[in-house]
Amino acid sequence: MASTPTIQGKFVHGSTMRHVINMTATGSIGLIAVFLVDVLNLLYISQLGKAELAAAIGYASTLLFFHTSIGIGLSIATTATVSRAIGSGDISLAKQLAASSLFLIAGISVSLIILTYPFLASLLQLLGAQGETARLAQRFCVIVLPSLPLLSLGMGLSGLLRAAGDGKLAMYVTLGAAAATAILDPLFIFSFGLGLDGAAYANICARLVLMSIGCYGVFKVHHLYARPDHAVFVRGAKAFANIGIPAILTNVATPFGNAAVTSVIAKYGDQAVAGWAVISRLIPMAFAGLFALSGAIGPILGQNLGAKRYDRLRSTMRDSLQLTLIYVLVVWFLLAICSQLIARAFDAQGVAAEVITFFCMFVAGSFLFNGSLFVANAAFNNLGYPLYSTALNWGRSTLGVIPFVWFGGLWFGARGVIAGYGLGVVFFGAAGVWLCFRVLRKLEASEQT
Template identity: 50%
Template sequence: MDHPQADDAALPSEGVVQPAVVPPPPKFVTGSIMRHVIVMTSTGSIGLTAVFAVDLINLWYISHLGDTVATAAVGYGSTILFVTTSICIGIMISAGALCSRALGARDRPLARRYGASILMWMLLVTGAVAVLTFPLIGWMLRLLGAHGRTLDLSTLYLEITMPTVVPLGVGIGLSGVLRAVGDAKRAMYVTLSGAAVAAILDPIFILWLGLGVEGAAIVIVFSRMALALLGWYGAVRVHDLVGRLSLKRALEDAGPIAAIAGPAVLANLATPVANGYMTAILAPFGDGAVAGNAVMGRLIAFCFGGIFSLSGVVGPIFGQNYGAGRLDRVHRTLSDAFLFTTIYAVVVWAALALCHHLVIRAFNITDPQAAQLIEFFCLFVAGSWAFHGLLFVANASFNNLGFPLASTVFNWGKATLGTIPFAMLGAKLWGAEGALTGQGLGAVLFGVIGVWWAYRSIGQLKLPGTSRAS
C-alpha cells in the first residue's frame, strides 16, 4: 500500500488566505563565484581525499611491514575497489545536479523526492555490483597480472572489502545531497569520518594485532559504515532533504536520474579502467613496479583530491545558477573553476617534486625499481594532472548542464585513445617510465580539447524551459 506523498506541500484550508512565503535565494546564485568554487572545492577535496585517504593510510601501514608483495597486493585490490568508488561518485553527481537544480528553482519538495530516489538507486546499484563482482574477484586480479602469493593476498583483501561498496555508496550519495544544498562543511565531515576511523584502527589491526592485509580490509569495513551513518545524519536529520524511500517513485524518477547518472558513471569508470590498464602494463616489470604504481595511485588520489572532487562539488554551482536562469554566472563558474584547478595542480606538482625523497622514505620503499618510478612520477608526470583537472571541470559542466554524453565520450577517449597507444609505445621504448610518460601526454591532449568543447557547449545554452541552440 502506498503511503501518502510526504514530499507534497500541504494545501491551504478553503477560504483561508495564506501569507506568501518567499524562500531565501539559493546559496550559489549570489556572491562571488570564485569564492564558491574555492570553498566547495577545498571542503569537497578534503572530503573526497578522506575517502581515498583510507586506502592511503592502509597502504602506508602495509608498507611498513617491509613486504613488497603485500604492498603490491593492496595495490591490485585498490585498483578494483576504485572501480566501485567511481560508480558511487557517478551516481552522486546526479544527486548534486538534480537536487541543486530543484533548490535553485526553489522547489524543495522535488529536491527531497530526488534525494530519496537517488538513494534508492544507489542501494540497488551498489548491491548489484557487490553481488555480481564477488565471484569474479580472482579472475579480475589475474587479468591485472596478479599471481602467486600476491594473488592470494589481494583476493583476501577484496573478499572482505567488496560488500562495503553499499555503505560507501550511501555515504557518498548523501554527501552529494549535502553539497547540493550548499552544506560543504558537513559533506566534508561525512567523508572525514571514514578517514578518522582508518587512522585510529589501522595501526591496531595491521601492526598490533599482526593481521597485515586482512587487518587493512577489516578497517575499510568499519570506515565505510561510519561514512554511511554520518551521511544519513546530515542529509536526513539535519537538512531533511531525503523523502520517504519508495521503489515506485525511484522507478518513476529513473529517467532524469539515469540521464545524468548513467553517462556520469560511464565517464567515471574510464579512470579506473585506465588505471587497471596501467597496472597490467606495469605488471611484467615486476612486483616492484606494481608496488610503486600502488603508491603513485594513492598519492594521486590524496594529493590531487581537489581535482577529483571538482566533478561533484562544482556541479551544484552550475546547477543552481542554471536552474535560476543565470547563464552569465554559469559561464563564470566554468572559467573560475578552470583557473582554480590549474593553480591547484601546479602547486601540488611543485610540492611533490620538492618532496619526492620524503615520499619514498615515508612509504618505506626499499625496492630500487619502485623508488625510481615514484621519483620519476613526482618530478615529471605529476604535472600532467593539471590537464586531468581541466577535463574534470569540463565534465562537471557537461553533466550538470545537459551534455552528459560529452562527459562519457571525453573520459573514455582519454582512457582508451589517450592512454593505451601512448602508454604501450612509451613502455616499448623507455620501459615503465615511458608508460607513465605516454599516459601523461594523452591527458594533455584530451584536457586541451575538453576545455574548448566545454566553452563551445556553454555557448549553446538557453534558459531552462526553452529550446537549446542547435
C-alpha cells in the same frame, strides 16, 4: 525545539569564485583526509616487509576502484537532479528526488556485489596478479566488497548535502570516515596482528562511519527526504538514469585506464607494481583539490542552471579553470622537491623508487590537463550533456592511455609507462575545455530563441 533549516538555492547569488573556493576547500579537506589515511594504509602494509602485500593492495585497489567509480557516478546523478530542483525553488520535489536517488543507489550497489563475487579471481588475473600476490589481493577483495552499499550510500548522502549547499557538513562525512580509518588501521594491522585483513576490516568500519554521518546530515539536519509518490519516483529514475548511466560510464573509464597501466607495468615485476601502487595513492591525496573541485562545481552549476543564470555558469567555469592552474603549479613544485623523501617513506627500492620520483618530478604537471578535464566533465554532467563527458573520459582512458603506456614501456621501460600515462591526457583536457564553453553558448542561445 530546533527549527527545520530552510533549503534554498544559495549558489544563485554572490560571487561564483567565492562559492567555488568555499565548496572546493571543504571538499578538499575531507578528501585529503580520506586519501591520506589510504596512503598511510599502504605505508603500514609496506612496513610488514613483504613485497607481495604492497603489490596485492595495488591490484585489489585497482579492481575495487571500479566499484568506487560507479558510486561516484551515482552520487553525481544525485547531486545534479536534486540541485536543479533546489535551484528552481521546488523543495518538495527535491526531497522526493533525494529519496528516489538513495533507493536506486542501494539497489544498484547490491546488484554489483552479486555480479562481481564469482569473477574475482579471473578479474585479478586479468590485471596481471599471479601466485601469492593474486591470492592476497583476492582475500582483501572478498572481505571489503560486501561493504560497497555503505560506500555508495555514503557518497550519495554527501552529494545530497552538497546539492543543498552544505559543503561543511559534507566535509564532516568524509572527515569522519578518515578519522575512523586513521585510528583503526594501525590498531587492526599491528596491535591485533591481522596484517592485510586488518586493513580490510578498518576499511569496512570507515564506510559505516561515512554512511552514519551522511544519514545524520540529510535526515536530521536538513530533512532532505520525503517519500516519493509513484510519478515522482518514475520521473526521478529517468532523470537519474539519464545522468547516472553516462556518469558511471565516465567514472569507470578512469579505473579502466589505471587497470591498463597496471597490466603494462606488471611486466616489469612486483617492484614496478608497488611503485605504481604508491603513485595511485599519491595522486588522489596530492590532487585532492582537483577531485574536490569537480564535485564542488556540480551543485553550483546545477542550481544556476535551474535558475537559468547563464552568466553565472560561464563565470563558474572560468573561476574553476583559474583555480586548477594555480593548484597544479603549487602541488607539482612540492612533489618535485619532495620526490626522494616520498620514495624513502615507502621504503621503495630499485624500479619502485625510480617510477615514484619520475612521476613527482615530471609527470605530475600533466594534471593541469587532468584537472581541466575533471572540470569539463562536471559541467557536462550537470548541464545535461553527460554523454560528452563519457566520450572524453573513455577517449582519455583508451586512446590517451593504452598506446601511450605501451609504447612508453617498450621504449623506456617502467618510467616510460608513467610518462605515457601523463602525456595521453593533454589533447583530451584541452578538447574538454573548448567543448564545454561551446555547450554554454549553445544553452544560452537556445534559451533566447
